[in-house]
Amino acid sequence: MSSTPRPRLIAVLGCTGTLGTELMRQLAQHHCILRGLLRQSQRSYPVPYQDRPARVGYVVVDHSSEEQLRRAFVGADALFLLIGSNPNQVQIETQAIRAARLAGVRRIVKLSAPIIAPPASVEVATWHRAIEAELAASGLEYCCLRPYAFMQNWLRSTYTITHFGRIIGSAGSAPKNYIDCRDIAEIAAKLLLSDQAPASPALSITGPESISYGEMAERIARVTGAPVRYNNLSAAEHYRMLVTQAKVPQWLARHIVELDELAVHVPEPATNTVAELLNRHPRTMDEFLHEHRAAFMPTRIFAPVRRFFVQG
Ligand SMILES: NC(=O)c1ccc[n+]([C@@H]2O[C@H](COP(=O)([O-])OP(=O)(O)OC[C@H]3O[C@@H](n4cnc5c(N)ncnc54)[C@H](OP(=O)(O)O)[C@@H]3O)[C@@H](O)[C@H]2O)c1
DSSP, X not given: OOOOOOOOEEEEXXXXXXXXHHHHHHHTXXXXXXXXXXXXXXXXXXXXXXXXXXXXXXXEOOTTOHHHHHHHHTTOSEEEEOOOSOTTHHHHHHHHHHHHHHHTOOEEEEEOOOOOOTXXXXXXXXXXXXXXXXXXXXXXXXXXXXXXXXXXXXXXXXXXXXXXXXXXXXXXXXXXXXXXXXXXXXXXXXXXXXSSXXXXXXXXXXXXXXXXXXXXXXXXXXXXXXXXXXXXXXXXXXXXXXXXXXXXXXXXXXXXXXXXXXXXXXXXXXXXXXXXXXXXXXXXXXXXXXXXXXXXXXXXXXXXXXXXXXXX
8 A cells, every 4th residue: 555755844944034934935835844943932924824735834942952943853854044144153053953963854955155265254154164064064965055145135225225315335346146035945945845865065056147236226226217326435434334324233234344345356256056956047136126116216205315425
């Protein structure tokens, strides 16, 4: 008598974030069991409880407890490993890898970051390298996804665009590569659901084109019909503005400035990775901007541009 194989159980860390939410939406369309890990019980679910086609459920876990993570992973075949960038990231993710191994998880797909070549340096990328090393030593099946910047990051930077018609940065005219995180999620879902172990320990994932901030200003202006300009600051001015005006934590301000310096020192290539992995074209920035046009529309009357923005 033949029995139906048990659906694959996939645990998802970071399921409420930008990429995790999209991954949950995509996996929920497959015949599998999804276990999203939440760190707060009051957090809204990225997709509702459902039974079909995927069975979707959630557990609340103290991410600083290896034992709670281990219990949350019991029965899982695969784990998607993502934590929002933060100074405790190495500790939490390496602990999650140990917990997954103890719980009997066979495969981990980790959201990582690109390899950074000198003279550039990006502290957050060194955190990812340390976590990747732990994963390589774990003896588990694994794959590290190394995408460039998410197009969705622009949705976190709309304030100066909608209020002042300005993009602020310190990348000069250097182009930066952007990838739609829905494309990354599709690659992750494929690796998590596959019967085969990942063929490669790491995948560099890039979007279809590299775009400077000046070009982004023009593209956003075309989509909204309102003027947008790029104000280039020095790295020091940019850092100061992020910390003192935008009230961004110092480590994050350093990260944002390092990413702009990276684009200046190490050109970000556009490659065919999405087409090769998914057999279709990657989403483009213009498609993304049209889809999210409302988020970039100006407030009714632009606030007077502060002296700070027009310098540099
Ligand atoms: N954005 C990019 O351009 C880019 C490019 C390459 C790599 N990455 C990597 O992608 C990851 C971020 O992905 P994302 O943008 O989807 O994340 P995100 O939107 O910031 O969401 C972070 C997720 O991690 C959870 N989390 C658990 N513990 C956390 C902690 N201590 N601090 C912060 N978040 C915690 C959050 O839970 P709550 O909902 O409870 O907060 C949330 O589900 C980072 O590792 C980053 O280095 C990002």
